Amino acid sequence: MSADAAEPTRPPSVDRLARSLADSGLPHPVLVDLARVAIGDAMAADDPGSAHRRAEALVRDRRRRMLQGVVNGTGVLLHTNLGRAPLAVTTAGRASNLEFDLGAGKRGSRTVHAGALFARAVDAEAAVVVNNCASAVLLALAALATDEGVAVSRGELVEIGGGFRVPDVMAQSGARLVEVGTTNRTRAADYGDVADRVAVLLKVHRSNYRITGFTEDTSVAALAGVRDADPGTPAVVVDLGSGLLDAACPWLPDGPPPWLADEPAARQTLDAGADLVLFSGDKLLGGPQAGIIAGRADLVQRCARHPLYRAFRPGGLVLSALQDVALSYLDRTAGALPFWRMATTGPEALRRRAEAIVSAIDGAGSAVAVVDCASVPGGGTLPGVEIPSVGLALDGDRTAALRNAEPPVIARVDAGRTVLDLRTVEPDDDGVVVDALRTILGGDASLATPER
Numbered sequence: 001m002s003a004d005a006a007e008p009t010r011p012p013s014v015d016r017l018a019r020s021l022a023d024s025g026l027p028h029p030v031l032v033d034l035a036r037v038a039i040g041d042a043m044a045a046d047d048p049g050s051a052h053r054r055a056e057a058l059v060r061d062r063r064r065r066m067l068q069g070v071v072n073g074t075g076v077l078l079h080t081n082l083g084r085a086p087l088a089v090t091t092a093g094r095a096s097n098l099e100f101d102l103g104a105g106k107r108g109s110r111t112v113h114a115g116a117l118f119a120r121a122v123d124a125e126a127a128v129v130v131n132n133c134a135s136a137v138l139l140a141l142a143a144l145a146t147d148e149g150v151a152v153s154r155g156e157l158v159e160i161g162g163g164f165r166v167p168d169v170m171a172q173s174g175a176r177l178v179e180v181g182t183t184n185r186t187r188a189a190d191y192g193d194v195a196d197r198v199a200v201l202l203k204v205h206r207s208n209y210r211i212t213g214f215t216e217d218t219s220v221a222a223l224a225g226v227r228d229a230d231p232g233t234p235a236v237v238v239d240l241g242s243g244l245l246d247a248a249c250p251w252l253p254d255g256p257p258p259w260l261a262d263e264p265a266a267r268q269t270l271d272a273g274a275d276l277v278l279f280s281g282d283k284l285l286g287g288p289q290a291g292i293i294a295g296r297a298d299l300v301q302r303c304a305r306h307p308l309y310r311a312f313r314p315g316g317l318v319l320s321a322l323q324d325v326a327l328s329y330l331d332r333t334a335g336a337l338p339f340w341r342m343a344t345t346g347p348e349a350l351r352r353r354a355e356a357i358v359s360a361i362d363g364a365g366s367a368v369a370v371v372d373c374a375s376v377p378g379g380g381t382l383p384g385v386e387i388p389s390v391g392l393a394l395d396g397d398r399t400a401a402l403r404n405a406e407p408p409v410i411a412r413v414d415a416g417r418t419v420l421d422l423r424t425v426e427p428d429d430d431g432v433v434v435d436a437l438r439t440i441l442g443g444d445a446s447l448a449t450p451e452r
């Protein structure tokens, strides 16, 4: 349908088109913007009648791009693009005693809530919470070593991803990087050679890579020895990143799973003599995005009193969620946190769910196979670690169609097949998976109650 050349068609009214899309739930100003684009596109295509259809497509696309919950079928437990550790957060919608001392009835501090509980959980004198581990590192270096030296092994000048590079963070903090050792071997004596010229001996966990072969590493205990031998006593600071709280995993009935072997933990690192440990809230801790600084009370105080703390402090929502997480570690129920529950579910339980899903999409179910697959911890932790898992496979790349589901289902493509790893799918979302697969495959059935 093209406009008549002699009598050009007037473009449809932007406002009228926007109002006709009100059912989408998007607010009017956003609909006006989309209507304007749709009309522009329709006029450019010389097809004013297509404006409504075009606008509907833009609305669908806009809604799909909104921040929302998704079903993580990737098998990556801490998927950085999918918000890392999943966590349900509820709030009362009230004011809170975030900075109010209910005992004394006067101004209090937001550092006393989750921080104190985490200090107890890792047996530290004190702890303070910031927005992520990157800000924990920047704050600790700024508070302890501005205009002073910080010794780091050449094998630990890490890039975590997203632009977090240890030398750059060091420069931003105002501290001076003092490289010691070599890429593959750094000994206690290398730190000892510079100990009288630095304020901090920094150890950075090689979270996302390994160095193998002819290697030598300096343990935290050896670093503490270097510190104690030096009259200037530099502080031993360990950037753990991943945030495993206790290597013994007392919150898991069967103790630590084999794939966690060798992962350094906050409690044991402090035990070995670190003055401060820094770790993320949303990696192996299984909490919200946060960074935790725990250790000697005087050093934690220096961090909390530094002006950057004011810029890095988290809000009440995060502190409240972290308080719940800390309580669950202290009463040893943290195994029920979504991350730990997903990470430790046995393959048999996943297989039962996979089979229930396939039988629920009966009819088209033969197009879906139950397959063995491998999940990974992700989030830049535990490189090379795989956790045996069970998932569903379809021929070809069906990931775009699965992303169209509501909520979107995120799968991966492996050797020409679309694989949906059930380890990272919340069991309550199995029905969503069934509906998404039925829509793709044109099947017709409802989910039989899966055994769990």
Ligand SMILES: *Cc1c(COP(=O)(O)O)cnc(C)c1O
Pocket: 132, 133, 134, 135, 137, 158, 160, 164, 204, 205, 206, 207, 208, 239, 240, 241, 242, 279, 280, 281, 282, 290, 291, 379, 380
């Ligand atoms: C992940 C990581 C960081 C950054 O943590 P965020 O919480 O993502 O800011 C810093 N250091 C190490 C060693 C890490 O593994």
